[in-house]
Amino acid sequence: MSRDLSPKSLLGVAGAVATAVACFLPWSLYAGFPGKMLNTGFPGGARMYVLLLALAAGAVLLLDPPGRVRGLRAASVWALVISLLTALLIGYAGGGLGNVAAGAWIAVAGSAALTASAYLLDASSDRDRRVWSLPDADWRMPAEIVITLAMAGLALYVFVVGLGIPTSNVASGPDHTFRDAISLNDVTNGSEFLAFLFGIIGLFLVAGRIGLTASLGAITQRRRPALVTGATLAAIAFPFTQDGSPYALRIAASIGVFAAAAVGLNVVVGLAGLLDLGYIAFFGVGAYFAAIYSGSTTSPIHVHLPFFLVIVLGALVAAVFGFVLGAPTLRLRGDYLAIVTLGFGEIFRISVNNLDGQSGPSLTNGPNGISNIPDLGLPGGFSFGDNHHLFGVPLPFQANYFFLEIVLVAAVMVAFLRLSDSRIGRAWVAIREDELAAAATGINTTRLKLLAFGLGATLAGAAGTVDAHVVKVAAPDSFTFIESTLLLAAVILGGMGTVPGALLGASVVYLLPEQLRFLHDLRLLVFGLVLILMMRLRPEGLVPSKRRQREFRERDDKSGALDPPPGAHA
Amino acid sequence: MQLFMQQLVNGVVLGATYGLVALGYTMVYGIVQLINFAHGEIFMLGGFGALFTYTVLLPSGTPVVLALILMLLGGMAVSVTAAVIMERFAYRPLRGAPRLAPLITALGVSIFLQELVRNFYPAKSPRPFPQLIPPDYLINLGGGVTINAPKLVTVIAAVVGMVALSTFVRSSRTGRAMQATAQDPDTARLMGIDTDRIIVTAFVLGASLAAVSGLSNGLQFGTVDPRMGALTGVKAFTAAVLGGIGNISGAVLGGFLLGIVEVMATQYAPSPLSGGAWANAWGFVVLILVLVFRPNGLLGERVAARA
Numbered sequence: 001m002s003r004d005l006s007p008k009s010l011l012g013v014a015g016a017v018a019t020a021v022a023c024f025l026p027w028s029l030y031a032g033f034p035g036k037m038l039n040t041g042f043p044g045g046a047r048m049y050v051l052l053l054a055l056a057a058g059a060v061l062l063l064d065p066p067g068r069v070r071g072l073r074a075a076s077v078w079a080l081v082i083s084l085l086t087a088l089l090i091g092y093a094g095g096g097l098g099n100v101a102a103g104a105w106i107a108v109a110g111s112a113a114l115t116a117s118a119y120l121l122d123a124s125s126d127r128d129r130r131v132w133s134l135p136d137a138d139w140r141m142p143a144e145i146v147i148t149l150a151m152a153g154l155a156l157y158v159f160v161v162g163l164g165i166p167t168s169n170v171a172s173g174p175d176h177t178f179r180d181a182i183s184l185n186d187v188t189n190g191s192e193f194l195a196f197l198f199g200i201i202g203l204f205l206v207a208g209r210i211g212l213t214a215s216l217g218a219i220t221q222r223r224r225p226a227l228v229t230g231a232t233l234a235a236i237a238f239p240f241t242q243d244g245s246p247y248a249l250r251i252a253a254s255i256g257v258f259a260a261a262a263v264g265l266n267v268v269v270g271l272a273g274l275l276d277l278g279y280i281a282f283f284g285v286g287a288y289f290a291a292i293y294s295g296s297t298t299s300p301i302h303v304h305l306p307f308f309l310v311i312v313l314g315a316l317v318a319a320v321f322g323f324v325l326g327a328p329t330l331r332l333r334g335d336y337l338a339i340v341t342l343g344f345g346e347i348f349r350i351s352v353n354n355l356d357g358q359s360g361p362s363l364t365n366g367p368n369g370i371s372n373i374p375d376l377g378l379p380g381g382f383s384f385g386d387n388h389h390l391f392g393v394p395l396p397f398q399a400n401y402f403f404l405e406i407v408l409v410a411a412v413m414v415a416f417l418r419l420s421d422s423r424i425g426r427a428w429v430a431i432r433e434d435e436l437a438a439a440a441t442g443i444n445t446t447r448l449k450l451l452a453f454g455l456g457a458t459l460a461g462a463a464g465t466v467d468a469h470v471v472k473v474a475a476p477d478s479f480t481f482i483e484s485t486l487l488l489a490a491v492i493l494g495g496m497g498t499v500p501g502a503l504l505g506a507s508v509v510y511l512l513p514e515q516l517r518f519l520h521d522l523r524l525l526v527f528g529l530v531l532i533l534m535m536r537l538r539p540e541g542l543v544p545s546k547r548r549q550r551e552f553r554e555r556d557d558k559s560g561a562l563d564p565p566p567g568a569h570a
Numbered sequence: 571m572q573l574f575m576q577q578l579v580n581g582v583v584l585g586a587t588y589g590l591v592a593l594g595y596t597m598v599y600g601i602v603q604l605i606n607f608a609h610g611e612i613f614m615l616g617g618f619g620a621l622f623t624y625t626v627l628l629p630s631g632t633p634v635v636l637a638l639i640l641m642l643l644g645g646m647a648v649s650v651t652a653a654v655i656m657e658r659f660a661y662r663p664l665r666g667a668p669r670l671a672p673l674i675t676a677l678g679v680s681i682f683l684q685e686l687v688r689n690f691y692p693a694k695s696p697r698p699f700p701q702l703i704p705p706d707y708l709i710n711l712g713g714g715v716t717i718n719a720p721k722l723v724t725v726i727a728a729v730v731g732m733v734a735l736s737t738f739v740r741s742s743r744t745g746r747a748m749q750a751t752a753q754d755p756d757t758a759r760l761m762g763i764d765t766d767r768i769i770v771t772a773f774v775l776g777a778s779l780a781a782v783s784g785l786s787n788g789l790q791f792g793t794v795d796p797r798m799g800a801l802t803g804v805k806a807f808t809a810a811v812l813g814g815i816g817n818i819s820g821a822v823l824g825g826f827l828l829g830i831v832e833v834m835a836t837q838y839a840p841s842p843l844s845g846g847a848w849a850n851a852w853g854f855v856v857l858i859l860v861l862v863f864r865p866n867g868l869l870g871e872r873v874a875a876r877a
Binding site: 269328329331335336338339340342343344346347350351353354358361481488492493496522524525527528529531532534535536539 | 599603605607660663664667668670671672673674675677678679680681682683684685686689800804807808811815842847848850851853854855857858861862865866867
C-alpha cells in the first residue's frame with residue numbers, strides 16, 4: 001500500500017474528515033425538515049448517506065485500491081450533490097438560508113474540497129480493477145459464507161430503509177407552487193428519499209470502480225447455497241420489520257408478482273433471446289382465468305375452483321396460448337417476432353375489454369374487470385384474509401400474500417435455474433448467440449424456441465393466477481403494452497439471463513415510481529430519464545451474467561460497431 | 571357501393587398517417603437495426619410544434635396557406651431537433667451495446683418526451699388544434715365519395731414522401747452512403763463514409779415526415795394530445811413490419827393496408843366483432859396472418875437493398 005501524501009491527496013483527506021465530522025453536527029435549525037437533521041451525535045436523514053460517502057471516499061484515498069481516483073470521484077460528487085441539495089432545501093423549507101445550521105455548510109465545503117481533490121488527482125494513474133479473493137486459509141469458506149449472508153442482510157436492510165422513508169406530507173414550508181404540477185415542498189418531502197437514492201448510486205459506483213462489486217459477486221457466486229439461504233431468510237424476515245403496517249407489504253407483494261413474471265420473461269428474452277413485447281398478455285390469461293373461476297360475484301361463471309387447481313389450469317391455459325401463438329410465428333426473425341407478440345398483447349387487451357356481453361360474449365366483465373375476488377383459503381380453515389400475530393409481531397393479512405409470493409418466486413427461480421443449467425438451457429443460449437450456428441450443430445431451433453416461448457407463457461400464467469388474488473381484481477388496464485415494456489425493462493435493467501438481476505430489476509422498476517410519488521406528475525418523466533441514464537451508464541444491466549459482461553467488454557474495442565440481429569444478413 | 575368506396579378512402583387516409591410515421595421507423599431500423607419506439611413521440615411533437623407556431627408565433631390574420639406552411643416548418647423544427655438530440659445523447663453512446671439496451675433507452679425516451687409535453691406544454695389536454703380548413707370543405711371524388719382537403723394532403727404527402735425518399739436513397743450520394751451503412755457499417759466507414767452523419771440524416775428525414783403526419787393529424791381531428799404518439803407509433807411500426815421493415819415502399823404500402831383493414835373491419839366484420847372497439851385488434855390479426863405467410867413482410871425480399 002503506497003502512501004500518497006501529495007497536497008492534492010491531503011486536501012481530499014481533510015475534506016473527507018470535515019464532511020464526516022459535519023455529519024455529526026445539526027444541519028437544520030428548522031424543525032419541520034424531513035429526516036433527523038437536528039441533533040448533535042449519531043446522524044439521521046440525509047446526513048447518514050453523506051457520512052457513508054465521506055467514509056468511503058476517505059477509505060479509498062488512504063487504502064489506495066485499484067481504481068482509486070475514479071472511485072473517489074464517484075463518492076465525492078454524490079456527497080456534494082446530497083449535501084448541497086439538502087442545505088438549499090432546508091433553506092427553502094425553513095424560509096431562509098438562516099435556517100441552515102453550520103453542519104450543513106461544513107459538509108458542503110468538505111465535500112467540495114473532496115471533489116476538488118478527486119478531479120485534481122490524475123485518473124490515468126489508476127491501476128485496473130481486479131477481483132480480490134480471500135487468502136487461501138481454513139477460515140476462508142466460513143468467511144465467504146458469512147460475507148454472503150451479510151450481503152443478503154444488507155440487501156434486506158437497504159430495501160426496508162428505501163421503502164420506509166416517508167415521502168409525503170412531512171414538511172410544511174411556505175406554500176409556493178410551481179406550475180401546480182410539483183412544488184419545492186414536494187421535493188423537500190422527498191429529499192430524504194433522494195438522498196438515499198443518490199447515496200446508494202454513489203456507493204454502488206464506488207464499489208464498482210474499485211472492483212468491490214466484482215469481488216463480492218464472485219464470492220456470492222461461489223457460495224450459492226448460502227446466497228439462497230440468506231435471500232430466503234431475508235425475504236421471510238421482511239414482514240417482521242414492518243411493525244404491522246400493511247403499506248410496504250402490499251408493495252412488496254406486488255413486487256413479488258412482478259419479479260416472478262420478470263424471471264419468467266427472462267427465460268424467453270434472457271436465455272433464448274426472443275424479444276417478447278406482449279408478455280403481459282400471458283400473465284393476463286392466468287389472472288383472468290383465476291378471476292373467472294374464483295367465485296367472485298362479478299364473474300359471469302359462478303364456479304369456484306380450488307386455488308391449487310387454478311394455478312395449474314391457469315398456467316396450462318397460458319401455455320396453450322403460448323404454443324398456439326408461437327407455433328406459426330417463431331420462425332420469424334427477431335424483430336418481427338417482437339411486433340407479433342406486441343400485436344398479440346394488444347389483441348388480448350382489446351378482447352378482454354370487449355368480452356362484456358355487449359361487444360362480445362360475456363366472459364370478462366369488460367373495462368371494469370372482475371373485482372371482489374375473494375381471499376384465498378387453505379384446507380384447515382386458514383384464510384389469507386386474516387391478520388395474525390407471530391412471535392409477538394403483528395402481521396397484517398398482506399403478509400400472508402407476501403409469503404405466498406415468496407413461494408411463487410422461489411418456484412419460478414428454481415425452474416429458471418434448473419432450465420438454464422440444463423442441456424435445453426445451453427441450447428437456448430446457443431440459439432441466442434447465433435441461431436445459424438446453433439442449427440448447424442444439430443439443435444432443433446424451432447422446437448426449442450417454441451419450448452422457451454411456451455414455458456415463459458406457463459410461468460407468466462402461474463404468476464398471473466396469484467396476482468389476481470393479491471390485487472383482488474383483473475381488469476384490462478393492468479395488461480397494457482406499457483406493462484409488458486416495464487417487465488422487459490426490469491429484465492434488461494437487472495441484467496439479462498440472471499435471477500438476482502431479474503429480482504433487482506423488478507424491485508427498481510416497481511419501487512422507483514412508487515417512491516417517486518412525491519414528484520407527482522413529474523415522476524414518470526424522471527422515471528424515463530432514469531431508464532435512459534441507466535442504459536447509458538450500465539447497458540449490460542445491474543447484475544449481468546458473466547458471459548454477457550465479457551461480451552460487452554469485448555465490444556468496447558469496436559467502438560461504434562453496430563450489432564445486427566442474428567441472421568440479419570442471411 | 572358508395573359506402574364501400576367512402577370507407578376505402580377513409581382507410582387510405584388513415585393508412586397515410588401510419589405510412590408517414592412508418593417511413594421513419596423503417597429508415598432508422600434499416601440502418602441501425604433499432605426499433606426506435608420514441609418515434610411515435612416525434613410524430614406527437616410535430617403536432618405540438620405546429621400548434622405552438624400557430625398560437626404563439628404567428629400573428630392573427632396570417633393567410634391560411636402561409637400559416638399552414640409555417641406551421642409545418644415549425645413542427646418539423648421541433649421534431650427534427652428532438653430527434654437529433656435523442657440520437658446524439660441517448661442512442662449514439664449505446665452503439666455496440668447489447669442489442670436490447672437501446673430498446674429500453676427508446677422506451678425511456680418515449681416516456682420522457684410524453685411526460686415532458688404533458689407537464690410543460692400549457693393548457694389542458696387534449697389541446698384544441700386550429701381548424702384552418704373547415705371540416706365541411708369537401709372535395710368530391712365522384713359517386714358521392716368525398717375527402718376533405720387536409721386528408722387529401724396527407725395521402726399526397728405519404729405518396730410523395732415515399733417516392734422522394736426512395737429516389738433519394740437510390741440515387742443521391744448520401745442515399746447510397748445510407749445503403750452502404752445499412753449493409754455493413756464497418757466497411758462503410760473504411761470507405762470514408764461518415765456513418766454518424768448518415769445515421770443522423772436518417773433520423774432527420776424520419777422526423778420531418780413524422781412532423782407532416784403530426785400536423786395533418788391535428789388538422790383532421792382538431793386536437794393534439796401528448797399521448798397520441800404511443801398508439802400511432804405502435805401502429806406505424808406494425809405498418810413498417812407489414813410492408814417489410816427496412817423497405818421504404820413497404821412502409822407506406824403497409825400503412826395503407828393497415829388503415830384499410832381497420833376501417834373495413836369496423837364496418838364489415840361480422841357482429842359482434844365489428845365496430846370501433848375491435849378495429850385495433852383486426853389490424854394486428856392481419857399483421858400476424860401476413861407474417862405467417864410472408865415472414866419478411868409484403869415487400870421483404872429486398873432485404874439486401876434496404877435503405
